[in-house]
Amino acid sequence: MSEAELEAAIASDADGKDVPRDWHRDAVAVATGAKRLISLRLDPGVLDFFKGEGPRCQTRSNAVLRAYMRARRQAGG
DSSP states (O other): OOHHHHHHHHHHOGGGTTSOTTGGGGOOOOOOSOOOOOOOOOOHHHHHHHHHTOSOHHHHHHHHHHHHHHHHHHTTO
């Protein structure tokens, strides 16, 4: 998927309509205790991006997902 296709898919996703565009600015790593081991399928570009940021890519990915979760909750979603 190209960057343009990804942006178009995000823009057309009804689940994201109430999420502020800057939701990711609050992404911080948070120690929440024990984590669960899961299997998660990601687009290759997403995985490459987080791995390219250096060590602890799973921690950063979790921080981004947590920030998204908070933004959705604040938006009433």
